[in-house]
């Protein structure tokens with residue numbers, strides 16, 4: 583058709599819906615903040631991780647691999663089943679108390695598309711068409727043009743749950759039969775905090791299929807200040823590839839929510855990841871390895887951050903950490919147990935002696 587574009591229409595029965603101003607995003611009270619967030623995508627068709635990377639505009643494939651804790655060697659051609667849920671990592675932008683994906687992913691309108699098809703089918707209901715319309719200031723939802731470039735406003739948040747607990751916000755697809763109480767138990771985040779984050783007051787109003795913010799507890803990297811990833815977080819149960827993919831950091835609840843990092847085994851050109859020699863034998867330790875697994879003391883090479891251009895001869899910082907809290911031997915235990923009681927006896931004797939001398 584002429585005119586450089588084709589007018590495509592949205593189902594007219596849904597037009598009434600445009601009147602209601604639907605809430606965009608999750609609650610995010612900070613005035614302006616950005617952070618990393620996650621959302622569930624339930625693929626409507628069999629597809630591949632590579633196709634999902636393209637759909638969601640994910641710059642580095644390894645970020646998608648890490649968010650799903652897949653092996654590093656996962657290829658873009660790796661298949662995703664119909665209805666399989668894949669976690670999408672994306673940058674969140676909080677503005678005016680609303681958290682939305684930072685003007686990504688972008689979607690280019692194809693012949694035959696309608697806004698509701700894009701919202702419901704292509705993005706599997708993660709957004710509604712009035713939300714796409716509102717975010718892109720589209721005057722008439724029935725008039726979108728082939729080749730027009732939209733961004734899809736995914737809900738997210740950068741809100742802290744409290745001053746001590748680090749979290750990564752995660753828009754989960756609510757499974758049939760789950761409850762706010764159950765989600766609170768699983769995540770370790772109190773029910774009233776969950777309700778508040780989701781702008782809900784009634785826990786019974788939770789609907790199957792709804793996108794509900796269930797923050798994941800997260801690990802800090804514990805690297806030096808000034809490192810480019812010093813504010814990065816690793817969500818519980820995910821992997822973060824940092825230092826340009828050279829270092830892989832994982833998070834579980836052990837180790838007081840500090841990430842465990844190791845050389846990723848990436849074959850891209852990585853700078854040295856070795857610690858200075860330890861012990862009498864000058865064995866070079868690589869990030870994530872120890873000079874012994876059995877004996878004590880043990881030296882471990884720990885990731886400490888990276889400088890701007892880790893691939894172009896930049897620097898990956900390391901720290902050699904010696905664990906000197908060796909398990910006490912049997913003999914020292916006995917003497918440790920013995921001395922306090924001996925001390926008590928001596929003190930009692932001294933007190934008695936001084937009493938005797940005084941009177």
Ligand SMILES: *[C@@H]1O[C@H](CO)[C@@H](O)[C@H](O)[C@H]1NC(C)=O
Nearest residue numbers: 605606607608609679680781
């Ligand atoms: C929360 O809900 C109230 C009332 O339902 C609405 O006015 C407000 O815009 C909502 N806030 C967010 C962040 O969605």
Ligand SMILES: *[C@@H]1O[C@H](CO)[C@@H](O)[C@H](O)[C@H]1NC(C)=O
Nearest residue numbers: 614615616675676677684685
């Ligand atoms: C976040 O979004 C606001 C409003 O769209 C924009 O002005 C701002 O530049 C964005 N922040 C970042 C860090 O991209």
Ligand SMILES: *[C@@H]1O[C@H](CO)[C@@H](O)[C@H](O)[C@H]1NC(C)=O
Nearest residue numbers: 625626627628703704705706
């Ligand atoms: C899924 O497959 C069906 C038929 O196989 C097709 O009509 C539909 O457009 C596909 N959806 C997506 C999002 O690719």
Ligand SMILES: *[C@@H]1O[C@H](CO)[C@@H](O)[C@H](O)[C@H]1NC(C)=O
Nearest residue numbers: 743744746747770771772775
């Ligand atoms: C912070 O929130 C977490 C998760 O809800 C909770 O386990 C922890 O006790 C809270 N800490 C404080 C100091 O409130």
Ligand SMILES: *[C@@H]1O[C@H](CO)[C@@H](O)[C@H](O)[C@H]1NC(C)=O
Nearest residue numbers: 768769770798799818819835
């Ligand atoms: C952390 O993730 C594991 C699974 O990876 C899960 O079993 C555990 O309950 C999670 N813990 C918290 C506090 O979210």
Ligand SMILES: *[C@@H]1O[C@H](CO)[C@@H](O)[C@H](O)[C@H]1NC(C)=O
Nearest residue numbers: 654655657847848849850851
């Ligand atoms: C190195 O990377 C290339 C392309 O990225 C890949 O084809 C090859 O299998 C990789 N080799 C190893 C040993 O990982």
Ligand SMILES: *[C@@H]1O[C@H](CO)[C@@H](O)[C@H](O)[C@H]1NC(C)=O
Nearest residue numbers: 860861873874879880881904
């Ligand atoms: C490991 O390194 C520590 C600290 O340098 C050292 O005391 C210890 O003897 C080393 N152990 C071995 C088995 O080399």
Ligand SMILES: *[C@@H]1O[C@H](CO)[C@@H](O)[C@H](O)[C@H]1NC(C)=O
Nearest residue numbers: 861862863864865873874877
């Ligand atoms: C140091 O190396 C020598 C020879 O390579 C070996 O015999 C000795 O056991 C090593 N010592 C330690 C503490 O690993």
Ligand SMILES: *[C@@H]1O[C@H](CO)[C@@H](O)[C@H](O)[C@H]1NC(C)=O
Nearest residue numbers: 851853891892893894895896
């Ligand atoms: C990086 O290192 C390579 C080989 O080690 C060298 O040829 C190249 O000049 C270096 N580049 C910079 C910017 O220093």
Ligand SMILES: *[C@@H]1O[C@H](CO)[C@@H](O)[C@H](O)[C@H]1NC(C)=O
Nearest residue numbers: 878880904905906907908909
């Ligand atoms: C040091 O080693 C002991 C015994 O193996 C272990 O219990 C402790 O957690 C370790 N401490 C650190 C800081 O790794």
Ligand SMILES: CC(=O)N[C@H]1CO[C@H](CO)[C@@H](O)[C@@H]1O
Nearest residue numbers: 636639640641687688689690
């Ligand atoms: C980072 C990235 O993948 N950006 C792409 C997002 O999608 C738009 C539209 O398809 C592309 O033009 C960008 O290159």
